[in-house]
Amino acid sequence: KNQVEQSPQSLIILEGKNCTLQCNYTVSPFSNLRWYKQDTGRGPVSLTIMTFSENTKSNGRYTATLDADTKQSSLHITASQLSDSASYICVVSAAGTASKLTFGTGTRLQVTL
Amino acid sequence: DAGVTQSPTHLIKTRGQQVTLRCSPISGHKSVSWYQQVLGQGPQFIFQYYEKEERGRGNFPDRFSARQFPNYSSELNVNALLLGDSALYLCASSLGREKTQYFGPGTRLLVL
Numbered sequence A: 001k002n003q004v005e006q007s008p009q010s011l012i013i014l015e016g017k018n019c020t021l022q023c024n025y026t027v028s029p030f031s032n033l034r035w036y037k038q039d040t041g042r043g044p045v046s047l048t049i050m051t052f053s054e055n056t057k058s059n060g061r062y063t064a065t066l067d068a069d070t071k072q073s074s075l076h077i078t079a080s081q082l083s084d085s086a087s088y089i090c091v092v093s094a095a096g097t098a099s100k101l102t103f104g105t106g107t108r109l110q111v112t113l
Numbered sequence B: 001d002a003g004v005t006q007s008p009t010h011l012i013k014t015r016g017q018q019v020t021l022r023c024s025p026i027s028g029h030k031s032v033s034w035y036q037q038v039l040g041q042g043p044q045f046i047f048q049y050y051e052k053e054e055r056g057r058g059n060f061p062d063r064f065s066a067r068q069f070p071n072y073s074s075e076l077n078v079n080a081l082l083l084g085d086s087a088l089y090l091c092a093s094s095l096g097r098e099k100t101q102y103f104g105p106g107t108r109l110l111v112l
Helices: none
Strands: A004-007 A010-014 A018-023 A030-038 A043-049 A056-059 A060-067 A072-077 A086-094 A101-103 A108-112 B006-008 B010-013 B017-026 B031-035 B044-050 B054-058 B065-067 B074-078 B087-094 B107-111
Touching: A004 A086, A018 A030, A018 A086, A018 A108, A030 A060, A030 A072, A043 A056, A043 A060, A043 A072, A060 B017, A072 A086, B006 B087, B010 B017, B017 B087, B017 B107, B031 B074, B044 B065, B044 B074, B074 B087
Parallel strands: A010 A108, B010 B107
Antiparallel strands: A004 A018, A018 A072, A030 A043, A030 A086, A056 A060, A060 A072, A086 A101, A086 A108, B006 B017, B017 B074, B031 B044, B031 B087, B044 B054, B065 B074, B087 B107
């Protein structure tokens, strides 16, 4: 069964600090992995997308890494801002399917003063 | 360019009623997918439509149905509503079946 697990479930950090969110998956055969940011009550917004051959991808203060061998990904947020407070969802796509995406349950990040 | 739009934004229904949710994809996108997101959980895949045909279906009962129109907009119908159908319903569009999906703001459905 395809699964995506994220940790921690929630996180509180001070503004300006860095943090790293984790994603482990068992989706096979692997196609790509995406990180989305979702504000409360809003639709998810894509941050990064990585295929099998990509180890890292950055989008501003967000840097995602992928280890396809261990089936792990991380999202690193640098110099956090209050506006980073949101849920971060790891989404994995299996190759050869009708684009059924497997979503993690997300990490809820709160950035405080 | 406008992003994915969904209507209505909020909806309250009672058990047993029927509901229709609407989605307009980004211009040029031919694929539309529907997801259900229960509070505190990640989205669950319901349907994908591409070129007006159903291309994928998640593990949802037959009470859930959808269709895609010639202009690529889509409707999601849910019959015989249950309390457990209360959720944020997300629509996502993409250029093709395997391309990045762009999500709309969602429709929040509350079943009483």
